[in-house]
Amino acid sequence: ATRLDFSNEYNANSIHAQGDAYFIEQVRELTDGEVDITLHTGGALGFKSGDHFYAVADNAVQIADTLSGTMSGIDPIFLLSSLPFLVDGVDEARQLYEIARPYYDEVFEDNDQVLLYASPWPASGIWSREAVTSSESLQNLKIRTFDRNGTETLRNAGAAPVSLSWADVVPQLATGGINAVLTSAEAGANASFWEHQQHFSGIQYAIPLNMVHMNRNAFESLSSDQQEALREAARRTDEHNWQAVRERTVSNYGTLEENGVSIHDPVSADFQQALSEAASPVISGWQDDMGERGQEILETFHNGQTP
Amino acid sequence: MIGWLATLSRGLNRLAAGVAILLILYMFGHIILEIVLRLFGHSTFILDEYIGYAVAAMTFLGLPYVLEKNGLIRVALVLDRLPGKWHWPLELLIAVTSFAAFGWLSLFWWQNVVRSYQRGITSDTLAETPLWVPEGIVLLGLWLLCFTLVVRSLQLVTKRSRHTHPAQ
Amino acid sequence: MDMVWIAIGVAALLITVLAMGTWVFAALVIAAMGSLWWLGGFELDRIGLIFSRILYRAGNSWELSAIPLFILMGELIFRSNVSERLFKGLTPLTRPLPGGVLHTNVFGCALFAAVSGSSAATTATIGKITSRELANRGYDRDLSIGSLAGAGSLGLLIPPSIVMIVYGVQAEVSISKLFMAGVIPGLLIALLYSGFIILRSMLKPHLAPRQTGSEVGIWQALTLLTPVVALITIVIGSIYSGIATPSEAAAVGVAATLGLLALERQLTLPMLLDALKGTLISATMVCSLLVTAMLLSTAMGYLHLPRELAAWIAAQQFTPMALLMALAVFYIVLGLFLDGISITVMSLPITLPIVILAGFDPLWFGVFLVIMVELGQITPPVGFNLFVLQGMTGENIGRVAWASAPFFLLMCLAAALISVWPQIALWLPTLLAS
Ligand code: NA
Ligand code: NA
Numbered sequence: 001a002t003r004l005d006f007s008n009e010y011n012a013n014s015i016h017a018q019g020d021a022y023f024i025e026q027v028r029e030l031t032d033g034e035v036d037i038t039l040h041t042g043g044a045l046g047f048k049s050g051d052h053f054y055a056v057a058d059n060a061v062q063i064a065d066t067l068s069g070t071m072s073g074i075d076p077i078f079l080l081s082s083l084p085f086l087v088d089g090v091d092e093a094r095q096l097y098e099i100a101r102p103y104y105d106e107v108f109e110d111n112d113q114v115l116l117y118a119s120p121w122p123a124s125g126i127w128s129r130e131a132v133t134s135s136e137s138l139q140n141l142k143i144r145t146f147d148r149n150g151t152e153t154l155r156n157a158g159a160a161p162v163s164l165s166w167a168d169v170v171p172q173l174a175t176g177g178i179n180a181v182l183t184s185a186e187a188g189a190n191a192s193f194w195e196h197q198q199h200f201s202g203i204q205y206a207i208p209l210n211m212v213h214m215n216r217n218a219f220e221s222l223s224s225d226q227q228e229a230l231r232e233a234a235r236r237t238d239e240h241n242w243q244a245v246r247e248r249t250v251s252n253y254g255t256l257e258e259n260g261v262s263i264h265d266p267v268s269a270d271f272q273q274a275l276s277e278a279a280s281p282v283i284s285g286w287q288d289d290m291g292e293r294g295q296e297i298l299e300t301f302h303n304g305q306t307p
Numbered sequence: 308m309i310g311w312l313a314t315l316s317r318g319l320n321r322l323a324a325g326v327a328i329l330l331i332l333y334m335f336g337h338i339i340l341e342i343v344l345r346l347f348g349h350s351t352f353i354l355d356e357y358i359g360y361a362v363a364a365m366t367f368l369g370l371p372y373v374l375e376k377n378g379l380i381r382v383a384l385v386l387d388r389l390p391g392k393w394h395w396p397l398e399l400l401i402a403v404t405s406f407a408a409f410g411w412l413s414l415f416w417w418q419n420v421v422r423s424y425q426r427g428i429t430s431d432t433l434a435e436t437p438l439w440v441p442e443g444i445v446l447l448g449l450w451l452l453c454f455t456l457v458v459r460s461l462q463l464v465t466k467r468s469r470h471t472h473p474a475q
Numbered sequence: 476m477d478m479v480w481i482a483i484g485v486a487a488l489l490i491t492v493l494a495m496g497t498w499v500f501a502a503l504v505i506a507a508m509g510s511l512w513w514l515g516g517f518e519l520d521r522i523g524l525i526f527s528r529i530l531y532r533a534g535n536s537w538e539l540s541a542i543p544l545f546i547l548m549g550e551l552i553f554r555s556n557v558s559e560r561l562f563k564g565l566t567p568l569t570r571p572l573p574g575g576v577l578h579t580n581v582f583g584c585a586l587f588a589a590v591s592g593s594s595a596a597t598t599a600t601i602g603k604i605t606s607r608e609l610a611n612r613g614y615d616r617d618l619s620i621g622s623l624a625g626a627g628s629l630g631l632l633i634p635p636s637i638v639m640i641v642y643g644v645q646a647e648v649s650i651s652k653l654f655m656a657g658v659i660p661g662l663l664i665a666l667l668y669s670g671f672i673i674l675r676s677m678l679k680p681h682l683a684p685r686q687t688g689s690e691v692g693i694w695q696a697l698t699l700l701t702p703v704v705a706l707i708t709i710v711i712g713s714i715y716s717g718i719a720t721p722s723e724a725a726a727v728g729v730a731a732t733l734g735l736l737a738l739e740r741q742l743t744l745p746m747l748l749d750a751l752k753g754t755l756i757s758a759t760m761v762c763s764l765l766v767t768a769m770l771l772s773t774a775m776g777y778l779h780l781p782r783e784l785a786a787w788i789a790a791q792q793f794t795p796m797a798l799l800m801a802l803a804v805f806y807i808v809l810g811l812f813l814d815g816i817s818i819t820v821m822s823l824p825i826t827l828p829i830v831i832l833a834g835f836d837p838l839w840f841g842v843f844l845v846i847m848v849e850l851g852q853i854t855p856p857v858g859f860n861l862f863v864l865q866g867m868t869g870e871n872i873g874r875v876a877w878a879s880a881p882f883f884l885l886m887c888l889a890a891a892l893i894s895v896w897p898q899i900a901l902w903l904p905t906l907l908a909s
Contacts, residue, residue, distance in 0.1 A: 005777060011645045012824040038779060042645050042820035046529045046773040050431065054419065060525040073429035073438065140348055148433040151352060160348035163432075165355045165537055167640045168720035170650040175717030177345070192649035328751045331543050331758070338540070338726035342719050355537035363534030365543060366766060369759030370500075378756040379498045379763070380865045382856070382872050386496035397496065404492075405501040408508055412530060415523035445531050 001036045002222060007052060008065040009043045015186065015248055016065050016119045016210050017041045019241045023117065023212070026233035031226050037063065052213075057111045062218040065119060068209045069147045075107045076289040080297065081120075081209035083286060084153045084279035085272075090249070093120060093207035094242050099300045103293055104211065112216045116234040119210040120245045122252060125265070126201040127188045128180035133201060133264050135274045143180040144169055149282050150182050150205070157278035173197060185252040185263075194259040202265025203275060207245070212237075309461050316451075316458045317375065323451055324372035330365040334358055353434045360441035367448025371455040399463045406456040413449040420446050478783045485510045485775070489812065493856055500763040503857070504530075507770035515778050525777070526770050533769035534762070537722060538592075538637055542765075543758035544725035545596040549603035550750040550757075551732045555741045557702050562608040564699030566686045574672035574683045577614055577622065579605050581672070584626035585665040588633035590710045590724045592640075594852045595761050595859045598627025602867050603757075615682035617878035618675060620868060624860040624875065625668055625882025628849035631815065633661035635714070635721035638815045638848050642841045645823045652904040653841050660842055660893055660900050667885045702739075706731050760866050761859070765814065768857060772817030781809055781818070785825035795833040799894055802826060803847065803887075810851020814859070818848060839893070842900040846890045853879040853886075 006024070010016045017039065024037045047055050052064035053071050071078040080100055087093040097118055108115040124146075126132045132141065141159045145151045154161045162178055172178045173196040181188065185200055212234075219227060256263055266272070287294040341354045373379055386397060422428075424439035489506035497505065508526060511517040517525075552558055562576055569575045583601045591597045602623050609619045631638045634654030643650035676683040691699070709731040713719040719727050736742040775781055788801050805826075809818050830840050852860040855876040864875045893899045 011647065012827075013647055038782075040776055040821075041824050042641075044817070044821045045776045046532060046769050046817075048532060051528055051532050054422070055525075055528055058524040058528075059521060060528060070431050072431045073435065074426075142345075142348060147431065148352075151433060160350075161352075162345060162350045163352045163354065164720065165722065166644070167538065167637070168722055170640075170643075171635060171714070171721050172717060174651055175715060177717030177720065190647045191644070192651070195649060195651050324755060327759070328755050331547065331751060331754060334540050335544060335547070335726050335729050338544075338723050339730055342713075342723055342727070346718065358540045359535040359537045362536055362539045362543070362762065363531060365755075366534050366539075366759055366762040369755050370763055373756050373759045373763075374498065376756065378866070379500060379760055380862055380872070381496050381498045381502075382493045383496045384494040384873075401495060401497045401501075404505055405497060408501065408505045411508070411519070411523050412504070412527045415520075416527040416531065419527065441535070442531060445534065 001034050002226075004035065004037045004062040004218065005045065006037050006039045006063040006065070007043070007045045007047045007055070007061045008039060008041050009047075009049050009067070010041060010065075011190075012041045014041075014190070015122070015241070015244055019117075019119045019237055019244060020065055020212065022240050023233055023237040026236050027230060030229035030233055035222065035226055035230070053111070053113075056113055056213050056215050059215040059217060061215075063116070063212065063214045065210050065212045068211050069149075071211075072147075074111075076286060077103055077107060077293065078211075079147075079149065079286055082147060082149055082206045083283055084149055084205055085203075085276045086279075086283060086301075087207060088204055089123075090120070090207060090242065090246055093209075096297075096301050097209060100297050103297065108211075108213050109216075113213045114216050114219045116212045116214055116230070117238040117241065119212060119241050121208045121210070122184040122186045122245055122249045123202065123207050124182055124184050124205040125203050126180055126182055126199075126205075127193050127197045128199045128201070129176075129197055130179070131199045131201070131262065131264060132180060133267050134271050141180050142178045143182055144172070144178050145182045149279075149286075152282050153275070153279045154182065156281065157275060170196075185256055186248055189252055189255050189259075192259075194256070194261050198260065199262050199264065200256055201267055202263065203267055203272065205275075309458070309465055313458050313462065316371075316455050319451055320372040320375050320455060323368040323448065327365045327369040327372075330361045330368070334361050334365075337361075353432055353436075356430060356432050356434060356436070360436075360444075364441065364444040364448070367445045367452070370448060371451040374452065374455055395463050395467050399460055402456050402460045402463065406453055406460065409449055409456070410453050413446060413453060416442070416446050416449060478780060478787070481514050481778055482780055482784070484514045485778070485780070486812065488513070489771070490856060499862060500767045503764070503767040503771050507767075507774040510774045511777060515774075517777070525773065529770055529773045530766065533766040539762055539765065541591065541593055541722060541725040542596050542599075542761050543754055544729050545591055545593075545600045546603070546757045546761070547750060547754040548725065548728040548732050549600035550753045551729070551736060551747075553603045553607070553753075554746050554750050555736050555739075557735070558604045558608055560699040561604070561703045562612070563691060564696040567691055567693065567696045570686070572673065573676040573680075574669070575614075575676075575686055576612065577609065577618060577672050577676070577683050578669050580609070580619065580622040581626045581665050581668045584623070584629050585633060585661065586707060588629040588631075588661065590635075590707070590714065590721075590728065591630050592635040592637040592721050594628040594630040594849065595765065595863050596725070597630030598623060598860045598863045599757060599761060599867070601627065602864060606867060612686060613684045616868075616870075617874070618672065618682055620864055620870065620875055621878035621880070621882050622668055622672060624853045624858075624864055624879040625886065626665065627860045627863070628852040628886075629661050629664060631849050631852075632657045632664065632842070632845050634658065635724075636845065638819060638845055639841065641816050641819050642823070642844060645820060646827055646837050646841065648837050648841055652838055652908070655904040655907055656838055656842050656900045657845065659903055660846065660889060663892065663899060664846075664886060664889045667889060668882060671881060671885055702735055706735060757863075757866060761863060764859065764862055768814045768859075769817065771857070772813050772821070775813060775817075776821060781813075781821040782825055784809075785822050789825055789829045793833075795835070796894075798829065798833050799835075799843075802830070803890065806844070806847035807850055807854070810847060811854050812857050813851070814857075815845075815848030815851060818851065819844065836897065836901065838904065839897045839900050842893060843890060846886060846893070850883060850886055850890075853883055 049067040049070040052066040068078045145161045151161045429435040492502040713727045
């Protein structure tokens with residue numbers, strides 16, 4: 001059997017690791033165990049998301065599950081899925097992914113890789129101590145953001161975004177060093193945010209994607225049946241992951257309620273409008289970086305066409 | 308010739324060590340700045356990114372100097388029990404295998420730094436730092452380490468004595 | 476089992492390269508590369524690609540910055556008269572206690588652990604402050620080194636703690652609760668260590684000679700302690716008030732020390748430069764070891780060694796207590812060679828589900844695992860506290876490890892105690908949650 005190693009930065013229960021385990025199981029079935037993939041969760045091989053793109057290109061590791069935004073220094077297209085307030089809900093996020101998929105494929109192909117499937121995050125919102133349901137409540141709010149888009153958008157909206165490593169987030173919440181965190185209900189629930197935060201605002205900030213990519217030589221050195229099996233497994237996993245993200249969102253909200261967190265979803269149209277306006281310079285800045293490709297993707301998306 | 312190389316290596320290592328010390332001061336300064344800014348609701352936004360670069364740079368720029376100063380620990384189990392005349396061949400073996408390992412790694416890291424430079428790869432943060440810079444500093448440290456090991460090997464071969472640096 | 480032979484192969488390779496006298500940082504790299512080539516059948520090119528990237532990634536770490544900065548704090552204190560005053564003040568206060576100021580190692584580390592999340596930083600800082608004073612006062616070197624090595628690892632158990640954060644994220648256990656759960660077991664270990672020092676000093680009084688001479692009164696003694704108390708208060712206060720994050724506490728510590736020394740007119744430029752030079756040497760030594768140790772972990776990951784050994788344990792259908800014993804052996808063996816964070820992330824996907832299935836509380840298991848990781852800090856051949864102390868004292872690693880052996884056994888005892896009485900760990904988080 002061919003043995004392959006698969007690197008992933010998240011814990012074994014995370015939506016990404018579970019999707020990856022599903023993929024591995026599909027591959028095992030479809031190839032009768034001839035392709036044996038080992039998932040290394042929690043960054044156990046020593047790689048972080050930021051290392052994955054070239055680690056896979058160089059075949060240091062054959063497959064990796066990578067947070068898209070961490071590859072934005074390689075190509076700005078990887079910021080697409082985390083553009084703030086571009087998509088409203090899972091359906092639109094999937095539509096955007098399908099429109100952009102050929103462009104993603106091209107970047108991976110140009111770098112000796114094959115894009116297998118995507119793994120969406122549950123929508124990011126705002127965890128906070130006091131309810132954040134209006135532009136006023138956002139003023140000077142010390143909020144931890146996870147990427148530069150979030151920092152710019154929230155700064156435009158009047159908040160005081162802070163960048164902190166994830167390890168420092170809980171201690172800072174506990175001591176009141178920060179008052180809010182921009183992240184998914186899921187990520188907050190996994191870290192028991194309710195011990196320090198009683199509100200979650202489902203502002204539908206974005207549904208960021210993780211990309212699962214494979215070294216092309218490793219892929220092409222499989223038999224053509226096995227290659228087809230991997231493609232089929234990837235298609236199934238894509239389907240599975242988009243379904244899973246819907247289910248997770250529902251179950252996450254259930255967990256939050258059990259733990260006494262007030263959920264504000266949807267937020268008022270005024271607030272949503274103000275947030276979208278704060279995001280528009282970020283989106284146009286991205287379009288400038290992307291040139292024609294960005295134009296094409298966004299036009300197709302706004303015209304509601306499916307590829 | 309070897310004497311001249313040794314002087315060059317020592318000089319370069321001291322220079323790198325000086326930069327590493329400045330980096331320690333920089334880490335201190337940047338963290339304090341971030342703490343003060345956060346009190347007023349501001350941030351540099353690049354604290355963990357730049358401190359990360361600084362730690363890596365400090366470690367690899369400091370290594371050759373600290374190696375030269377005998378500041379890196381070793382387990383001299385065999386060395387201490389061998390008769391004196393066997394010391395220098397063993398020391399040579401150690402220096403050569405260490406050089407081979409780090410030389411091999413620096414070869415591949417060089418290719419990576421070149422790629423980062425040619426493709427203009429940047430960090431995913433607000434700073435959009437060109438990655439070849441922090442990566443290149445680590446490469447520089449690796450090269451200096453290799454150079455130090457080469458000089459050490461040459462001295463061992465020519466002097467046939469365990470003690471290579473008179474200053475020790 | 477193939478895996479057993481691979482494990483023996485990796486161990487033999489590392490021990491051979493180390494015993495030859497190779498610098499430890501280089502030995503870790505050679506052993507990592509050698510095991511993938513020899514035991515994993517990897518091509519040399521791929522080995523170069525893997526490890527060059529890991530070398531950079533492991534060095535490029537924000538959390539590591541606490542090491543140079545805490546070491547700088549220790550170097551500054553070492554070069555002032557603060558530590559001398561501390562010991563002068565502590566001598567009359569600890570006189571009734573057999574072992575005298577030797578207890579400073581234990582309680583100094585336990586206190587410092589409340590600001591430092593890393594065991595190497597705790598050992599390096601407290602060791603720099605205490606070891607010279609203890610040697611001057613004629614205390615037994617082995618007892619002094621061993622208590623430092625053992626107590627230094629409390630940096631991981633007493634909050635804040637990097638390993639606990641990693642465990643909390645991987646196991647989806649509340650980090651705040653984990654932090655609380657570590658406090659009482661941490662103090663328990665400190666008490667066991669102190670008890671051991673008392674016992675040894677009573678049996679062999681020459682190990683901890685009674686201090687005579689320059690007598691100071693209780694009040695004067697207390698004033699001598701003020702500088703250190705002020706420093707610790709400022710750093711702990713900065714964390715608990717939310718002004719600084721635990722990762723930033725080291726910089727606050729340096730600032731407070733510089734402020735104190737400037738106030739007392741002890742700060743001079745030559746002294747500062749000297750302290751910085753000393754910091755560079757120690758910090759480079761410690762950081763280079765932490766970085767290169769990651770290469771060995773990566774090699775083990777690619778060889779699938781920890782996960783297959785864990786899977787073997789999972790397949791044995793042990794009773795809960797037998798499972799715990801098996802896991803303790805497993806973690807102690809891994810801890811001989813690997814760093815704590817790697818052990819945690821590599822083993823948890825397999826060990827956590829079986830532990831939960833056996834009916835253990837994941838919060839409790841976090842504390843148990845951290846104690847296992849602490850044990851690894853003081854076992855040769857790869858034990859970071861041993862390395863720090865070898866670098867500081869110049870003693871060889873064999874002697875440092877031997878001096879630490881009683882403290883290793885005491886920590887095993889603590890692990891057994893919390894296994895029999897899980898409430899030792901769980902009482903405080905339960906109390907504070909209600
Ligand atoms: Na600690
Ligand atoms: Na160890």
